[in-house]
Amino acid sequence: MHLLPVPLADYTVLSTVMFLIGVCGVIVRRNPLIMLMSIELMFNAANLLFVTYARAWLNNAGHIFAFLVITVAAAEAAIGLAIVVIAFRSSERVDVDQVSALRG
Amino acid sequence: MSALFWIPAVVLVASALWTITASKPVYSVVALLVNFFALAVLFLSLSAEFLAMIQLIVYSGAILVLFLFVIALLSSGVAPISLGPNRLPRLTAPAVVVVLIVFGLVTAGVLSSHATPLPPSHSLASAGPAGTANVFGSVSDFGKALFTVYLLPFEITALVLMVAVIGVIMLAGDEAPYVATRARAEEVRKEMREAIAREGD
Numbered sequence: 001m002h003l004l005p006v007p008l009a010d011y012t013v014l015s016t017v018m019f020l021i022g023v024c025g026v027i028v029r030r031n032p033l034i035m036l037m038s039i040e041l042m043f044n045a046a047n048l049l050f051v052t053y054a055r056a057w058l059n060n061a062g063h064i065f066a067f068l069v070i071t072v073a074a075a076e077a078a079i080g081l082a083i084v085v086i087a088f089r090s091s092e093r094v095d096v097d098q099v100s101a102l103r104g
Numbered sequence: 105m106s107a108l109f110w111i112p113a114v115v116l117v118a119s120a121l122w123t124i125t126a127s128k129p130v131y132s133v134v135a136l137l138v139n140f141f142a143l144a145v146l147f148l149s150l151s152a153e154f155l156a157m158i159q160l161i162v163y164s165g166a167i168l169v170l171f172l173f174v175i176a177l178l179s180s181g182v183a184p185i186s187l188g189p190n191r192l193p194r195l196t197a198p199a200v201v202v203v204l205i206v207f208g209l210v211t212a213g214v215l216s217s218h219a220t221p222l223p224p225s226h227s228l229a230s231a232g233p234a235g236t237a238n239v240f241g242s243v244s245d246f247g248k249a250l251f252t253v254y255l256l257p258f259e260i261t262a263l264v265l266m267v268a269v270i271g272v273i274m275l276a277g278d279e280a281p282y283v284a285t286r287a288r289a290e291e292v293r294k295e296m297r298e299a300i301a302r303e304g305d
Contacts, residue, residue, distance in 0.1 A: 011150075013211055013214060016211070020207055021117070021120040023203060024199050027195055028195055028196050028199055034124065034126070034132050036171070037133070038123070040136065041120055044143055051146075051150050063246055067155065067246075070159070071261045074268070077170055078268050078269075081171065082275040084174060084178070085174055
C-alpha cells in the first residue's frame with residue numbers, strides 16, 4: 001500500500017466546509033445574486049475535491065472533470081444571471097420571494 | 105507543506121463566510137474573488153498548475169465580471185439594490201444544525217477511512233514540482249489527456265456552451281417574450297382590459 005502524498009483528510013474536510021457554507025448561503029439568503037455565488041462556492045468545493053484526489057492517485061481524470069465543472073459553472077452562471085435580469089429588470093428590490101408566479 | 109495548506113485554507117473559509125454574510129452583492133463578489141485566489145493557491149499546492157490558471161482566468165476574469173455587470177445593470181435606472189426584510193430568520197438555526205451534523209458525519213467518515221490501494225494511473229507523467237515541464241498536472245500533461253483520452257467530453261463541452269449562449273439570447277435578448285414582474289403583469293392586464301373595451305364598442 002502506497003503512502004498518499006497529500007494530507008487527504010485535511011483537503012476533504014476543507015472541501016466539505018466550503019460546500020456546506022455554500023449550502024447555508026443558498027438556504028438562508030434571499031438575494032438571487034448571492035444565492036448564485038453560493039452555488040459557485042459549492043462548484044469550487046467539488047473542484048477542490050477532484051483535484052485533491054487526482055493528485056493523490058496521480059490520475060488525470062480529476063483534472064479533466066474539474067475543467068468540465070468549470071465550463072458547466074460558467075454556463076450556469078450565464079443562464080442564471082439572465083433569468084435574474086429578466087425577473088428583476090423593473091423591480092426595485094431584488095428578492096427571490098418576489099417571484100411567486102412562474103407562468104409562461 | 106503545512107503553511108502552504110493552512111494559510112490558503114483559512115483565507116478560503118473566511119472569504120466563503122464573508123461571501124454569504126455580506127450585506128451587499130458587490131461585497132460578496134469581492135469576497136468570492138479572494139476565495140478564488142486562495143483556491144488557485146491550493147490547486148498549485150496540489151500541482152494542478154493549469155487548473156490554477158484556468159481558475160483565475162475563467163472564474164475571476166469572466167464569471168465574476170458577469171456578476172458585476174448584472175449588479176450594475178440591476179441598480180441602474182431603479183433604486184440601488186436593497187436587502188428588504190429578511191423573511192427567513194427562522195431558517196438560520198436549522199440550517200446551521202443540519203450543516204454541523206453533515207460536517208460531523210463527513211469528518212468521522214474521512215478520519216475513520218483507510219488508505220485505499222492506488223488504481224491504475226492514466227497519466228504518463230510522474231509527480232514533480234509545479235512549474236517544470238512534463239510532470240503531473242503540467243500543461244502538456246493536461247493537454248495530452250484532454251485531446252486524446254477525453255476528447256469526446258471536451259467536444260460535448262462545446263455543445264453545453266452553445267446551449268448556454270442560445271439560452272441567454274432567448275431569455276434576455278431584444279425579443280424577450282415576457283418579463284415576469286408585478287408591474288409588467290399590471291401592464292398586460294390593463295392592455296387586455298382596453299382591448300376588451302374596444303371590442304365592446
